[in-house]
Amino acid sequence: MADKKNELTAMEHLKARSRYLRGDLAADMADPMTGGVSEDSQQLLKFHGMYLQDDRDLRPERAKKKMEKAFGFMIRIRLPGGVITPKQWLALDDVARTYAGDTLRLTTRQTFQLHGVLKFNVKTALKAINAVALDTIAACGDDNRGVMAVANPHQSKIHALAYELANRASAHFKPQTHAYYEIFLDGEKVAGEGERDDVEPIYGKTYLPRKFKIGFAVPPSNDIDVFAQDLGFIAIVGKKGEIEGWNVAVGGGMGMTHGEPETYPRTGDVLGFCRTEDLMKVAEAVVTIQRDWGDRTNRKHARLKYTLDDNGADKFRAEIARRAGKPLEKARPYAFTSNGDRYGWTQGENGKYHLTLFVENGRLRDFPGGPQLMTGMRRIAEVHEGEIRITPNQNLIIANVADDQRADIEKLAAEHGLAGQAGALRRNAMACVALPTCGLALAESERYLPSLITKLEERLAAHGLANEDITLRMTGCPNGCARPYIAEIALVGKGPGRYNLYLGAAFDGSRLNKLYAEDLDDAGIVAALDPIFAAYAAKREKGEHFGDFCVRAGYVAKTVNGLDFHANVRVPAAAAG
């Protein structure tokens, strides 16, 4: 939709007239002649946790065959903190096997996506999902998205609290309209709800200007990438391990558009500290400020990060105080060590054990002649008595396993290739979904990264760096779904087989990277990185991470914050034709 200056976007008008997200969805879903829905309905679907997509691999053949696009629905589960019970897991496994091509996709925000669900099966699938106390409400759309929380629960008490707060935030900011139940679950109509004004106490009729994301981090782990959240909370833990409260980070976000410098990724600013009992008030203050101040005339300038830069931190901080009825205290010290996962077993303070399993790009499937990940997890879910957690790095934790059950779980994981030994670079890598389902993808990502990593790991090994933890993230377009701009090495799709290379982010996700080379193809990427690996091996200081080295060695200038992300770029004229 073209956003004309100072005029509300078409999306705002649509929300306003949608009668709380109803629009023509019911009719469009029932139309038997097409697997798709109207433009407007596609937008409204997002608020209900779904996207209309089509299999882009099939696009070239469809018109020739006198067929419309191969439409399929992407369904995203609302799963605060990424915690799911084995029973729920089995239900999702069933849905995936029946309606979504025998595969489940773990996302970078700790939940599941199902792809390619036929329109005529959507309601049945949603009923099965809701039957196990799961839903998809606000998993997408201009609202508060899936709320993240530190995944590994080994510091039992604090993690339990972070998880509880994630749940409360998710519930508190959940849209109240009954449209979802009416349209998809055959729930009875709430007479006249569409016409009332008081249905959404927090959002109102037009919800938020854009998506909004909240996350809870517990140092030293920054696994959720707290600085990529619109609103991030950092647990502040006292000497005796008691929780003092939370630092408040505001204005993080990744998305940008190639060639539009006014769009940029941004790491959140820590504006202050609040106590747990005030946290929800602070959160509501920030959400409503974005609701009222956010730019509804230009969707590429509508995220909180721009609202913050447009108004300035001081004005923003003051408004939080006004709305929360109490000023934020001075931020307290904290220290992150990494934004990755710890693989293998850890023991929690509660005596239970947690097994973290690496799942490449979050893709669960039974690979023909390869690892049987779907079946493996199903078997585990059948015997596991604790819960299962999805990490922000698209991995899995079999959590709260009793000592006497560790052997069984480990055996099942091994038998099905879930405990495979991946190299260091692979273990620290993420790729977004991209092709064939993502409508915005400019290049491959999930389907391409594994083979690229194999080549890069060869080079690293050649330089004796085989076991170095280096974060690498790839996305098929600049939207940044795998949070690439806070990875030490980032590859961002520019066009088919072409990527921009970014370097110099901090290992703990606290600093953005910077553009190093443009339009690299497969060979170009390896050729560009190999000499830097060599230099790193030779010249790095003790304990120096790759991203820091790239800045010190001058491969890229240091990025202070979003506003200078595009500044000081010294790209050697587009490498590798």
Add this chain to the structure above:
Amino acid sequence: MSVFSSIPKTAPFSEEDVDLLNRVVGPATAVQRAWLAGFLAGVEAANSGEAVHAAAPPRAAEPLTIVYASESGNSEKLAADMAKAARKLGFKPAVVDMAELELSTLTKAKRLVVIAATWGEGDPPARAVRVYNELMGEGAPRLDGVEFGVLALGDTAYADFCGVGKKIDERLEALGGKRVATRVDCDLDFAEPAGQWIDGALKALAPAGLNQAKVISVDFSGKPHAAANTDIVEAEVIEHVNLNSSRSGKETIHLALGFDGAAPAYEPGASLDLYPENDPAYVDEFLKLAGVTDDALRHEFLTARDVTTLSVKAIENYAAATGHQYVKKLIADGEARDWVNGRQLIDLVGTFPISLDAERLRALTRPLAPRAYSIASSRKDVGEEAHLLVSAVRYGSHGRDRKGVASNYVAERLRRGARVRVKLKPNKHFGLPLPDKDIIMVGPGTGVAPFRAFVQERRAIGATGKNWLFFGDRAFRDDFLYQLDWQDALKDGALARMDLAFSRDRLDKVYVQHKIWEQRKDVVDWLENGAHFYVCGDAKSMAKDVQATLAKAYADVKGLSAEGAEQAVAALERDKRYLQDVY
């Protein structure tokens, strides 16, 4: 023995002519006189099909009832040919489609000929089912003294070869009829045997008078009896697309044909007979197994012989030709009939190898028959083109992958630019009604082909009647044939309604009959308002299920008894408002 009596003065000739004629005809021999009779009748028959009885020989014309039970028109054509020949012999033939036959009238018929094809798996042609069942049923009238003969059409490829003809033949006798011509069962190459049977039967049926004055039938058409009424033409493939998605297990080819000049003048509902060629890989293996290397034969096998169909007859020929012990045993043990199931000629020579010469191998085969494909276009829309929708027949049996000859010739070997021989097969029993009539079309799978022609035609002529289509296949995303065409038709009104039934992409398998049942109220309403109901596609189950469902719909909507509902549907058939083209 009738003596020639001179031509009366009252004859419509001048006096000189009468004398002249008497002078010529008087001394003529019986044979000469018969020839003359045949000649004159023939001249008339050839000039005008109708006025023949005017040119009847001296005695009152003998009535002869010729009933045909036909689906694809072969029996119907033979019935017409026979009537023509009969007229020359002084009969007064009445040709009746079994679909419209009133059984009671047969009791009065002195002479009866039935030409019947067998369809489905030993079933009568769709149109004839109702009357056929009456004939086989309790209520059938006695036919004492009726002289009859039956000609059966069939295909030795089918287990129940000419089953319908056989049953009718027995039944007529059981009802008291007097068989005067023994039945002949024709295979796909029926022209010769059918022609001979017709001549023989006419002689046998001829009344005393005609019998002695041996009539020499004179053929003026110059064509054999069962000759095609339309000619084989060569067409060029101008579009060749598999309409199923690459994720589908099926392959259905949209084949657009262009012609040098005008396309055969087809009407919606017609089919094209397509002349296929055999799969070279199959032919080569077949020859290899038989130990025959002969280029001429190879060429003939590729283009002109049916080298796949295995019939009991073929097994018997093989036993005779080779004296192969095991094959003989197979026949002796009465296992041949089962053995042919799912097997082909290649299995025979493969399983019971024995050296054969080219001539004997050829003797096992029959002429390669064309395959019919409904035309999926209207000339008013596509001009001088004809579109076909061909589903590739593939299956495995007895450890072999099998491929349908014609459908895979189209799917695998015809390509854009290729040339193919086709022949128009009009179908006057499956045409469109008046433009203001509503129509309901039921065409799952390739059954939808003629309905694309219907919709194109009715859009082109601005027909005011509403069009309602029921379509179904396996999966919405992969097998929705012509989806974009139908979406457009619904937008521009060429289709008023479309109901879809997909069976493999949701939990509850849905078929067209389920949709018809769901919509039964509207379906019956439409029919009550004079709508025509069309069914095309699979004969084995779909067509039967649809008909049963429609009867149930009538019973439910109109509160009729089971019989009442049956009759309602039967009435539709009689009004020619329930039309089928099933295969």
